[in-house]
Amino acid sequence: MATTAQTTAVRDSSRTFQQVSIALQTLTLFFQATTAGLLLASPQNEVLHGVGARVTYGATMLYVLAAVLAWKPGGGSPRPVLYSTGFLVLSSVQVVLGIAHEPSLHVPLGVLMFGLSVLDLGRVLSGRRQDRTPTRES
Numbered sequence: 001m002a003t004t005a006q007t008t009a010v011r012d013s014s015r016t017f018q019q020v021s022i023a024l025q026t027l028t029l030f031f032q033a034t035t036a037g038l039l040l041a042s043p044q045n046e047v048l049h050g051v052g053a054r055v056t057y058g059a060t061m062l063y064v065l066a067a068v069l070a071w072k073p074g075g076g077s078p079r080p081v082l083y084s085t086g087f088l089v090l091s092s093v094q095v096v097l098g099i100a101h102e103p104s105l106h107v108p109l110g111v112l113m114f115g116l117s118v119l120d121l122g123r124v125l126s127g128r129r130q131d132r133t134p135t136r137e138s
Helices: 002-041 043-071 079-099 103-126
Strands: none
Touching (some): 002 043, 002 103, 079 103
8 A cells, every 4th residue: 555655656746847847848948939039139139048048958858857757667658758858859959950050940940849848738737648547446
């Protein structure tokens, strides 16, 4: 009985960490969109956008960590690990495109990333699980 309670507590804390990390990622992507608009208005805002890029990349790595922690010890679905790893790959491409000053690819990819992050946030916050299985209690 105690192991069931401990497993449930681990799952709940891992799920909360995952929710916070995807919310942080979505918020930082929104911040990046805002600073990109400011950058179009004035080149002095490049520093703010650059700092935001680093924070966004860190938030994406945090999401990968949260997804792995929710999957392995909590026995959750591996699907969020794939989603978070995909975000990390897209973030890496964004960094390369930003450094190369390729706004024709950088901007649409940023919009796509924000949209996907909002969808993923909705999935995580709604509590849907594709792998939900009934548990037997004695």
